Amino acid sequence: MRKNSPAFLGLLVLLAACRGGDSYRKIRVELPPYSPLHPEEFEQVVFSGFLVAKETEGIDLNQEIAEYLSPEFERKLHFRVAVQPIALESEEIFRKADFWKSLAPGPGRSLYVTGEAAFTRETRKSVLGRARSDFDDPQEQQREIAERALFTLRLHLYLIRSDNGEVLLEREFKETKAYPNAKQKAEFAFHDLAQRIKTKIFPQGLSEERIQERYLLVK
Secondary structure, three states: OOOOOHHHHHHHHHHHHHOOOOEEEEEEEEEEEEOOOOHHHOOEEEEEEEEEEEOOOOOOHHHHHHHHHHHHHHHHHOOOEEEOOOOOOOHHHHHOHHHHHHOOOOOOOEEEEEEEEEEEEEEEEEEEEOOOOOOOOOOOOOEEEEEEEEEEEEEEEEEEEOOOOOEEEEEEEEEEEEEOOOOOOHHHHHHHHHHHHHHHHOOHHHOEEEEEEEEEEEO
16 A cells, blocks of 8 residues: 655645645545456466365365355356366465466466365253243252254465466455254255355455545545
8 A cells, every 4th residue: 555655744734724724634445346366367267176174074175165166166257167186285385386387287377276174063062941840849950951063164265376376366264153953964064154155255255355545634
């Protein structure tokens, strides 16, 4: 963001004085979002896999993410999509430009969709009070234990150019949902949470908010 020079601020103060007591105050202005992603620059999107920190039993997280998000890149951004998993050893790999450049199959530009992901399940217990009947001992507290399943989906998304290995865009998403059924199926929970993340990624998640400061003359 470009800062106003001292000379410019001095001019504002002088103008305010000449206007018979007018002053100025600083305000924050929200400009239209800017997206660094320009689909016309790329020939295809390549889902190259995610570094999985933890996943719930019975879920192939890489496969589920690719199957869930790739149609959105095709439908909403009009990309040709390919799925080509690669070995990701650590999170440092996302910043190694030479690594991503070496994967480029040819002169055409590809956009790699990759990052880190985790899908976890917890069982939470809570003590619930239960209404007493007229025949219960008033001194006896009626309590019961309730169990629920808590699922969390984390996605640290990177979009990386194939021609120079630059990280074009980086975003983090986290969604959590509790289910009263302690035996809730993981597949169902994943799609619930992935749907929430998907609505954040397209389109606003691929744009950057722009807030700039301006000076407003007031009387």
